[in-house]
Amino acid sequence: MTSVDTATRRARQHAGPAWMIMALACACQFMVILDSSIVNLALPSIREDLGFTATGLAWVVNGYLLTFAGFMLLGGRAADLVGPRRMLVAGLLVFSASSLVGGLATAAEVLVAARVAQGVGAAMMAPATLAVINTSFTEPNARAKAFGMWSAAGGVGGMAGAIAGGAITTGLSWRWVFLINVPIGAVLIAVAMAVLAGTRTGRREPLDLAGAITGTAGLAALVFGVMQSADHGWSSALVAGPVVAGLLLLVVFTVVQARFAAVPTMPLRLFRSRAVAVGNGMLLLFGAIPIAMWYFTSLFLQNVLGHSALQAGLGQTPAAVTFLVIARWAAPLLPRTGARPLVLAGSACFLVGFGWLAQADAASGYLAGVLGPTLLVAIGIGLTFPTLMAAATADAPEGDAGIAGGLANTAGQVGGAIGLAVLATAAGTRAASEAGGRLSPASLAAGYDLVFLLAAGLGLAIALVSVLLPRHRFTRSPHLQESSVSGGRPLP
Incomplete structure (x- = not known):
């Protein structure tokens, strides 16, 4: 047994209760995903107060998403080198401080800079939460439950942002969309310092500077170019x-x-695991599914059926609750069924749900045209997302838990960025061709229907790729056998 393993086992004996560790990981993931959507409904007020141009305003959203995706691999590797506890606390500090700056901003440039810094903080937090789960819950059923709860927290965070952003902006001010993170962040920092004292697994190894620079810059440039496509064409x-x-x-x-790297930022040995390689490839495909579900369904409700932003958010609440329930219920099935059956069931829900949504038009009501299919798609996301996250990280050695989590998050984020650009372009092109010079609810519906058909196609592609997943049921990995004796912890 190595000194790191011995220290890890000794440290785990002094870790906080399992429910507190799980609550912390879920709360951090919820906050990270919430901030990717909560600002959307505040954009008109922000533009009016700070004098943004139309192009500049987009960077209030894009600045966050760009650094979030671009720095995720680096954040994951740093979590392995300095420990998930230190990285999570540092990420919370950066995230909270930049939220304070953003909430107090009096100039457009200051707010954009704050959002960029928020994205860096999020890229530090997200893989650290997965590393916390991987190193704290090593027993298969407990880990599966943890992935389900973590996935549900992120999904609900994205949905809650659509509702909370409108409510906070209307009832208080757009500034509180950012300022609310400050007290929440302070509480989470205190909790992390207390309950994660025994989960540190950091190692004294040099940072792969060349890999960090090329990997981060490459991801950032790729995501930046894809983001530009909606305005400028491919x-x-x-x-x-x-x-x-x-x-x-x-x-x-x-x-x-x-x-060349003595200690690689992303060890290529991870891809020797078929589950890691295929799981990340499927997450890349899956990234566009939630975009089609939450973003374009919200636009359909507002631009085609005439709902307000708040009504659209409330109209998606049943699907969000369904996702939460299914993710919490389905994840524990993974050690018993393996990944493939759950992914296939989820893909079937995508095919039927998005195929049904693609039939909706301006004459469709909410109950007949939207509620039923979105519930089906939400079931599919609840079955698929925690399963893919588990597949993409479960076989990673404990010392690589952070980078495995960063890689999985990066695959989903990059897939989502590419998916949003492609789907938005497809929707706009189809709507314009149907409009005959003037956009109408009917022409917009045609564009959104194309998006839903493309999403159904992604569901089929995910089903086809799932045959490459290994048949094993993600029981305890060999490298976790010894640590699980003392470190495996049940979930309530």
Whole structure:
């Protein structure tokens, strides 16, 4: 047994209660995902107060998403090197401080800079929460439950943002969309310092500087170029340039990891596990599914059926509750059924649900055209998301738990960014072709229906790729056998 293993086992004996560790991980994930959507309904007020241009206003959203996706791999590796406790606390500090700056901002540039910093904090927090789960819950059933709760927390965070953003902006001010993170962050920092005292597994090893620079810059350039496509088209130099540069940097990053890095930022040995390799590939495909579900369904409710933003958020609440219940219920099935049956069941829900949504038009009511299919899609997300996250991280060695979590989060975020750009372009092109010069609810519905058909196609692609998943049921991995004796913990 190594000294790290011995220290880890000794530390776990002094860790906080399982329910507090799980609550902390879920609360952090909820806050990270909440802030990717809560600002959307506050954008008109922000533009009016701070004098944003239309192009500049988009960076209140994009600045966060860009650094969140771009720094995730680095955040995951740092969690392995310095320990998930330190990385989570540092991420909470960065996130809370930048939220304070954003809430007090009196200039557009200050708010955008604060959102960029928020994204960095989120990229530190998200993989650290997965590392906490992987190192704290090593017994298969407990870990599966933990993944289900963590996944549900993120999904509900995204949905809650659509409701809370409108309510906070209307009842208080857009500034409280950011300021509310400050007291919450302070509480979570105190909890993390107390209950994660025994989960530190950090190692004194050098940071792979070349890998960190090329990997982070490559991901950031790729996501930036994809984000630009909605405004400039895929053939524009503003899109093609960053995308090509990002891909080239990622090639350099891979070469550095394979041949030159003494302690790689992303150890390529992780991909020797079929579950890790296929799981991350499927997360890349899956990333666009929640976008089609929450974002474009919200637009359909508002722009086609005429609902207000708050009504649209409330209209999606049944699906959010369904997702929460299914994710919590389905995740414990993973050790018994394996990943493939759950993914196939989820893909079937995507096919039927999105196929049903694609039939909706301006004459469809909420009950007949939206509620039923969104419940089906929510069931599919609840079955699929925690399963893929478990598949993509379960076989990673404990010392690589942070980077495995960062890689899985990165795959989902990059898939979502690419998916949003492609789906938004498809919807706009179809709506314009149907409009005959003037957009109408009917032409917009045609664009959204195309998005839902494409999402159904992604569900089919996920089902086909799932045949590559290993048949094992994610029972305890060999490298976790010894630590599970003292470190495995049940969940309430």
